[in-house]
């Protein structure tokens with residue numbers, strides 16, 4: 228199909244996902260969610276992609292939310308299906324084995340904020356605008372924003388943001404812990420690429436396991452989560468990268484990792 232609403236480009240082991248519907252500020256229509264799933268299929272199957280960077284096409288927005296014009300016409304059952312589809316999609320994103328970075332190049336509202344919350348690391352700039360406008364539309368965040376934001380910055384701050392529907396700009400978003408980094412407009416993409424490079428210097432399977440243990444462990448009782456960590460750690464002792472990493476330290480040289 229010619230005009231995809233979600234693009235994937237692979238360069239230097241980085242998978243660049245671009246939400247490409249700038250005429251609607253990249254709002255998450257059902258078509259966008261379908262195309263996003265196709266891109267996730269490719270990322271999951273790729274042997275080349277080691278870090279994923281997600282951003283929005285155009286000058287103004289990362290993603291301005293769920294598609295309000297589509298939701299305007301939905302029955303409760305259709306809304307249930309739409310929210311479920313989006314949540315399955317975002318959970319797939321959050322479960323990717325590769326580390327993911329969201330570059331918030333403008334508005335990240337409602338569903339756009341929720342998309343960003345499903346990545347591992349968020350980078351913004353002064354013109355980044357985040358927030359949950361939903362209660363102003365008579366609904367609540369429906370793509371897991373109530374849950375993922377609470378887990379990131381706590382329930383009380385999340386309640387304030389959701390109850391007031393106020394928007395928050397780059398600096399405050401950084402102070403709240405929604406953004407990992409606040410950079411200049413020119414540095415938005417390069418800082419994500421520098422972060423990707425810093426990640427890719429390390430043993431790929433170790434990074435993958437670290438993400439898995441953090442993700443899965445956060446939903447387990449502490450005791451079970453620590454056990455999961457111990458088992459993952461032991462498994463990594465079976466890898467060539469562990470042998471190489473420690474040998475390189477002893478031999479006072481830089482390790483050369485090869486994914487095994």
Ligand code: CAA
Pocket residue numbers: 250251252254287291292293294295296297334336337338339341360361364366367368369370372
């Ligand atoms: N859904 C559908 N279309 C949208 C959209 C959205 N979320 N956001 C923007 N658009 C469309 C606009 O309708 C407009 O299209 P037309 O030219 O056909 O009228 C186009 O994108 C450009 O938008 P604006 O003219 O509004 O641009 P602006 O610069 O004046 O304002 C904005 C920017 C403040 C982000 C404004 O577009 C806005 O408020 N958008 C909606 C934000 C929002 O409420 N998001 C939450 C949605 S609810 C949700 O996400 C629910 C959930 O969790 C499941």
